[in-house]
Amino acid sequence: xxxxxxxxxxxxxxxQDEENNVGHYVRRFGGSRVLLHYGGGSVVRxxxxxxxxxxxxxxxxxxxxxxxxKPNPRSGLVYEGISLCRKEHVDFVLAVGGxxxxxxxxxxxxxxxxxxxxxxxxQGKPIEKALPVGTVLTxxxxxxxxxxxxxxxxxxxxxxxxxxxxxxxxxxxILNPALTQTLSPFQTACGITDIMAxxxxxxxxxxxxxxxxxxxxxxxLLTMIHQAPKVIADPNDYQARANIMWAGMMAHNNCCGVGxxxxxxxxxxxxxxxxxxxxxxxxxxxxxxxxxxxxxxxHDVMRFAQLATRVWGCHMDFAHPEQTAKAGITALRKFxxxxxxxxxxxxLGAGEDKIQEMAHKACYGDGRSGHIGGFVPxxxxxxxxxxxxxx
Amino acid sequence: xxxxxxxxxxxxxxxQDEENNVGHYVRRFGGSRVLLHYGGGSVVRxxxxxxxxxxxxxxxxxxxxxxxxKPNPRSGLVYEGISLCRKEHVDFVLAVGGxxxxxxxxxxxxxxxxxxxxxxxxQGKPIEKALPVGTVLTxxxxxxxxxxxxxxxxxxxxxxxxxxxxxxxxxxxILNPALTQTLSPFQTACGITDIMAxxxxxxxxxxxxxxxxxxxxxxxLLTMIHQAPKVIADPNDYQARANIMWAGMMAHNNCCGVGxxxxxxxxxxxxxxxxxxxxxxxxxxxxxxxxxxxxxxxHDVMRFAQLATRVWGCHMDFAHPEQTAKAGITALRKFxxxxxxxxxxxxLGAGEDKIQEMAHKACYGDGRSGHIGGFVPxxxxxxxxxxxxxx
Numbered sequence: 001x002x003x004x005x006x007x008x009x010x011x012x013x014x015x016q017d018e019e020n021n022v023g024h025y026v027r028r029f030g031g032s033r034v035l036l037h038y039g040g041g042s043v044v045r046x047x048x049x050x051x052x053x054x055x056x057x058x059x060x061x062x063x064x065x066x067x068x069x070k071p072n073p074r075s076g077l078v079y080e081g082i083s084l085c086r087k088e089h090v091d092f093v094l095a096v097g098g099x100x101x102x103x104x105x106x107x108x109x110x111x112x113x114x115x116x117x118x119x120x121x122x123q124g125k126p127i128e129k130a131l132p133v134g135t136v137l138t139x140x141x142x143x144x145x146x147x148x149x150x151x152x153x154x155x156x157x158x159x160x161x162x163x164x165x166x167x168x169x170x171x172x173x174i175l176n177p178a179l180t181q182t183l184s185p186f187q188t189a190c191g192i193t194d195i196m197a198x199x200x201x202x203x204x205x206x207x208x209x210x211x212x213x214x215x216x217x218x219x220x221l222l223t224m225i226h227q228a229p230k231v232i233a234d235p236n237d238y239q240a241r242a243n244i245m246w247a248g249m250m251a252h253n254n255c256c257g258v259g260x261x262x263x264x265x266x267x268x269x270x271x272x273x274x275x276x277x278x279x280x281x282x283x284x285x286x287x288x289x290x291x292x293x294x295x296x297x298x299h300d301v302m303r304f305a306q307l308a309t310r311v312w313g314c315h316m317d318f319a320h321p322e323q324t325a326k327a328g329i330t331a332l333r334k335f336x337x338x339x340x341x342x343x344x345x346x347x348l349g350a351g352e353d354k355i356q357e358m359a360h361k362a363c364y365g366d367g368r369s370g371h372i373g374g375f376v377p378x379x380x381x382x383x384x385x386x387x388x389x390x391x
Numbered sequence: 392x393x394x395x396x397x398x399x400x401x402x403x404x405x406x407q408d409e410e411n412n413v414g415h416y417v418r419r420f421g422g423s424r425v426l427l428h429y430g431g432g433s434v435v436r437x438x439x440x441x442x443x444x445x446x447x448x449x450x451x452x453x454x455x456x457x458x459x460x461k462p463n464p465r466s467g468l469v470y471e472g473i474s475l476c477r478k479e480h481v482d483f484v485l486a487v488g489g490x491x492x493x494x495x496x497x498x499x500x501x502x503x504x505x506x507x508x509x510x511x512x513x514q515g516k517p518i519e520k521a522l523p524v525g526t527v528l529t530x531x532x533x534x535x536x537x538x539x540x541x542x543x544x545x546x547x548x549x550x551x552x553x554x555x556x557x558x559x560x561x562x563x564x565i566l567n568p569a570l571t572q573t574l575s576p577f578q579t580a581c582g583i584t585d586i587m588a589x590x591x592x593x594x595x596x597x598x599x600x601x602x603x604x605x606x607x608x609x610x611x612l613l614t615m616i617h618q619a620p621k622v623i624a625d626p627n628d629y630q631a632r633a634n635i636m637w638a639g640m641m642a643h644n645n646c647c648g649v650g651x652x653x654x655x656x657x658x659x660x661x662x663x664x665x666x667x668x669x670x671x672x673x674x675x676x677x678x679x680x681x682x683x684x685x686x687x688x689x690h691d692v693m694r695f696a697q698l699a700t701r702v703w704g705c706h707m708d709f710a711h712p713e714q715t716a717k718a719g720i721t722a723l724r725k726f727x728x729x730x731x732x733x734x735x736x737x738x739l740g741a742g743e744d745k746i747q748e749m750a751h752k753a754c755y756g757d758g759r760s761g762h763i764g765g766f767v768p769x770x771x772x773x774x775x776x777x778x779x780x781x782x
Contacts, residue, residue, distance in 0.1 A: 001633040003406020008399060014650065015394020209630035212614045212638045219606030226602060239600035242392040246650065247603045255646060259405065259637065 001209050001259040008253045010146050011172040014246065016238075018174045019136050022052050022094070023059030029132050029171035031092025034063040035085050037105045038096045039070065043138065046182055052096055052136060064088045069097060072274050072281065073104040075154045078118060081108035085131070095135045095170075099142020099151075099194075099281075102135050106150035106168040109133045122152055123367055127165025135173040139180055140245040141191030141282060143198055143252025145173035153275055159366045160271035175249065177241035185232055189339040190282025192228045195248045196221060197285040201264050202257035203307065204296070204375040214306075216256040220247045221311045225335060232339050265373030266292045269383060272358035272365075277350045286341035287348050291389035293329045296376045301325050345390045352391055359383035392600050392650040399644045401537050402563040405637065407629075409565045410527050413443050413485070414450030420523050420562035422483025425454040426476050428496045429487045430461065434529065437573055443487055443527060455479045460488060463665050463672070464495040466545045469509060472499035476522070486526045486561075490533020490542075490585075490672075493526050497541035497559040500524045513543055514758055518556025526564040530571055531636040532582030532673060534589055534643025536564035544666055550757045551662035566640065568632035576623055580730040581673025583619045586639045587612060588676040592655050593648035594698065595687070595766040605697075607647040611638045612702045616726060623730050656764030657683045660774060663749035663756075668741045677732035678739050682780035684720045687767045692716050736781045743782060750775035 013025065026034060034056060036049075043049045044067075056063055066081050085093070085108060093112075095105035110130040111118030121127050127148075137145045144150065148169045153160040180188070199217045223243055230240035250256060269292065270284040297304050305321045308314040308328025317323045333343060342348045363370050363380045371377045378386070404416065417425060425447060427440075434440045435458075447454055457472050476484070476499060484503075486496035501521040502509030512518050518539075528536045535541065539560045544551040571579070590608045614634055621631035641647060660683070661675040688695050696712045699705040699719025708714045724734060733739045754761050754771045762768045769777070 001630055001637075003409070004403075006403040006405070007401075010398075012395075012397040014397070018394070209634065211617060212611070212634040212641070215610030215614045216607060216641070219610035220603070223603045223606045239392055242650070243600065243603040246392075250603070250607070250646065255641065259633070 002207055002261070004258040006255065006258050007166060008146060008169065008255065010170045010253070012146070012175060012249065013172060014175045016176060016178055018176050019048060019051055019179065020055050022134070022136055022174055023055035023057070023061055025172045025174070026056065026061055026092055026094060026134055027059050029092070029134065031094070031132065031134070032061060033089055033091050034061055035081065035088070035090045035093045035108065036063045036065045036096065037069065037081065037093060037101060037108065038067050039098070039101050040067070042182065043096050048136070048138070048179065049096060052094070063094070064090065069101045069104045071100050072153050072160065072278060073100040075119065075152055075156070078104060078107040078111060078152060082111040082118060085112040091131060093131050093133045095133060096138070098137070098139035099144045102133070102137075102142070102144040102170070103150040103152060105133050105135070106130065106144070107152050107163070110163070110165075110168055119154060121163035121165070122154070122161040127163055127167040130167040132171040133168060135170050137173060137175050137179070137245075139183055139187065139191050140241070140248035141194040143195070143248055145170060145175065146249040146253035151271070157366070158275045159361075160275040161366060175245050177238055177245045180241050180245065181236050181238070183235070185235065185340055188231055188235065189341055190280045191248070192224060192244065192339060193282040193286045193336060193341055195244070195251045196224050197266060197289055198251040199256070200289060201267060202260065202262050204263045204303065205260040206375060207260040210260045213256050213258065213260055218307075218310050220251055220256065223247050225311070228339055261374045263373055263375040265378050268362050268372045269386060272362045273348070273350055276354055276358060277348070279348050279350065283342055283348055286336045287343065287345060287390050288386070290329055290333045290336070290343075291386050293332070294389055295382070295386045297322070297325050297329065299376045304328055345387070355384055355387040359387060393598055393652070395649045397646065397649050398557060399537060399560065399646065401561045401644070403537070403566060403640065404563065405566045407567060407569055409567050410439060410442055410570065411446050413525070413527055413565055414446035414448070414452055416563045416565070417447065417452055417483055417485060417525055418450050420483070420525065422485070422523065422525070423452060424480055424482050425452055426472065426479070426481045426484045426499065427454045427456045427487065428460065428472065428484060428492060428499065429458050430489075430492050431458070433573065434487050439527070439529070439570065440487060443485070454485070455481065460492045460495045462491050463544050463551065463669060464491040466510065466543055466547070469495055469498040469502060469543060473502040473509060476503040482522060484522050484524045486524060487529070489528065489530035490535045493524075493528075493533070493535040493561070494541040494543060496524050496526070497521065497535070498543050498554070501554070501559055510545060512554035512556070513545070513552040518554055518558040521558040523562040524559060526561050528564060528566050528570070528636070530574055530578060530582050531632070531639035532585040534586065534639055536561060536566065537640040537644035542662070548757070549666045550752075551666040552757060566636050568629055568636045571632050571636065572627050572629070574626070576626065576731055579622055579626065580619075580732050581671045582639070583615060583635065583730060584673040584677045584727060584732055586635070586642045587615050588657060588680055589642040590647070591680060592658060593651065593653050595654045595694065596651040597766060598651040601651045604647050604649065604651055609698075609701050611642055611647065614638050616702070619730055652765045654764050654766040656769050659753050659763045660777060663753045664739070664741055667745055667749060668739070670739050670741065674733055674739055677727045678734060678736060678781050679777070681720055681724045681727070681734070682777050684723070685780055686773070686777045688713070688716050688720065690767045695719055736778070746775055746778040750778060
């Protein structure tokens with residue numbers, strides 16, 4: 001177990017109807033002039049945006065609006081938001097939506113108080129200062145409601161890159177599981193896959209003696225595997241939604257990932273896919289992760305076997321641990337298929353013709369030095385081979 | 392799963408030698424005039440107090456000292472600390488020690504800025520305001536380094552009572568597992584028992600659909616059961632100490648206890664024991680918890696059976712689940728004995744003559760209304776019976 005610092009000062013408000021109190025929390029965390037940032041029509045159609053506005057109005061908090069966030073949020077809208085915040089003297093950014101809206105809000109919040117180009121942060125500069133951000137979460141997936149991270153796609157070159165820093169941990173996040181009940185089964189399954197991927201990225205490590213975080217990650221994965229089929233079968237299952245929603249936060253605020261090297265190459269690989277094909281992030285991860293596991297399994301068969309036995313309930317084959325490890329990966333593929341996720345590039349709507357280009361960009365694009373990943377360092381040829389395992 | 396709020400803004404710094412940076416963190420969190428609060432000789436003998444002072448001096452932070460905190464910390468020293476802080480214009484309380492020192496520091500920090508008697512907080516008034524508190528932790532046990540709680544014994548009547556409130560969450564906590572290597576096996580085992588008790592108090596609930604927190608608690612218990620024998624066998628096992636230390640924080644900052652009713656009657660019962668016999672809190676819990684389990688098992692046999700199978704590795708007896716439930720309690724008793732904990736009142740150094748008095752005080756003392764506990768409400772006669780199961 002390595003040394004670390006851990007700081008998660010977000011105030012979480014969890015439960016039915018809590019979005020109606022959002023004005024109170026904006027006020028509590030210093031907001032008086034708000035950018036209300038959101039995506040497309042669903043928050044309007046469901047009446048959620050209206051309820052949020054009413055709550056702000058009850059607290060006499062003024063706001064300007066910026067809608068139009070798309071999945072895989074783009075730099076163009078971020079620049080627009082920064083201009084708007086400066087012009088309107090905004091002092092608080094309120095995200096109403098999912099990970100894309102929250103990530104876009106974080107970028108705007110950081111960019112507004114930064115003299116340079118906000119993209120500097122997405123090339124490695126840590127974000128120390130930003131306007132405070134609040135969130136009303138509408139999908140359990142990205143974990144951005146509790147994380148210091150943001151991922152944005154730069155339209156100049158279509159690079160999808162992450163930024164991080166304590167400045168963009170949300171001041172508060174409102175988690176009402178009922179708001180996720182209107183998601184389609186596909187969106188729900190994408191969220192579930194993303195949550196599980198955040199856990200896998202932390203699980204596969206070379207750091208020794210990390211039982212406490214291993215066990216916490218395994219506990220969250222067991223929860224996901226048990227609760228996911230319930231919400232796929234019945235989208236209105238509030239209790240299953242609630243369990244998944246808290247698991248999604250815990251999976252990514254890093255309390256279960258501290259003190260250990262993490263991997264993150266599957267996310268890097270998926271980011272190339274969704275930057276080129278604009279596929280849903282979770283669906284992309286469903287295709288990438290099993291292929292990445294096939295490719296890296298031999299690096300630490302016993303870790304894969306541990307996951308297989310503790311999480312997937314596989315019997316340990318002590319004479320042939322690699323068989324157990326493989327059975328775990330098979331179980332993951334079966335699970336992802338059962339919740340409606342794609343299993344191949346083709347099912348994802350991606351082609352094979354850009355594999356080399358994506359592999360190159362993953363390893364060299366936008367300032368990277370030739371490899372990705374912490375568990376097994378992956379070079380361009382490795383990434384290319386992993387892509388071919390997805391065909 | 393119930394609605395809840397969760398707010399844990401403590402900055403955790405984890406790893407070797409981090410106590411040498413304490414001055415930096417005091418400065419970061421607004422301290423310039425510090426009360427340095429600690430217990431007896433061990434922090435002096437080990438040189439820890441000297442290292443802490445040097446770090447403060449390097450940052451030109453002035454301090455006044457108040458040592459002498461005892462296990463089951465007393466109100467007398469709290470009053471003394473409050474007077475000292477007011478007289479010396481202290482703006483930050485730094486605890487160097489374990490749960491007792493941290494709890495005493497929290498009481499002083501709250502009392503200093505409160506016009507009334509600090510004991511009001513220990514009779515149910517939530518603590519909203521306090522001087523900022525920092526901690527350098529020397530034992531993994533109470534979880535006070537990450538919790539909004541404090542327990543103090545009032546010398547006027549020997550009532551041991553808890554206070555809670557966001558005002559006393561530590562601003563920062565320094566967790567260096569190496570500092571716990573000098574603890575005796577008995578102290579270490581008391582800490583382990585306390586951590587596990589914090590998990591049990593949360594695990595036994597009547598709230599339905601709480602898989603995510605069940606699984607997290609189970610993961611932490613599995614960690615404790617696996618790591619505890621290592622530190623008992625080798626007190627210098629840094630890695631086992633590290634796993635236990637993070638588990639101890641996670642067990643009690645409540646991220647694994649949100650959204651569910653909790654119990655806490657075993658703590659209430661133990662508080663009577665340690666108020667009267669001044670026994671170590673962890674040792675008291677080792678005697679109380681199995682007896683409490685015997686007494687309450689029938690209330691929810693399946694929950695006990697779940698714990699037995701998932702955590703203690705017992706085989707589920709589907710025809711007789713109560714046998715599995717009992718096997719889990721037996722496994723707990725065996726485990727506690729294996730790490731050197733007492734199993735009876737006699738082994739704890741407590742007598743039988745005060746049972747009725749303690750049972751009465753637990754249920755009625757200091758403003759309580761006649762019963763304790765959330766899983767099974769316990770009245771005076773129940774508590775008395777539970778005490779008799781400890782003979």
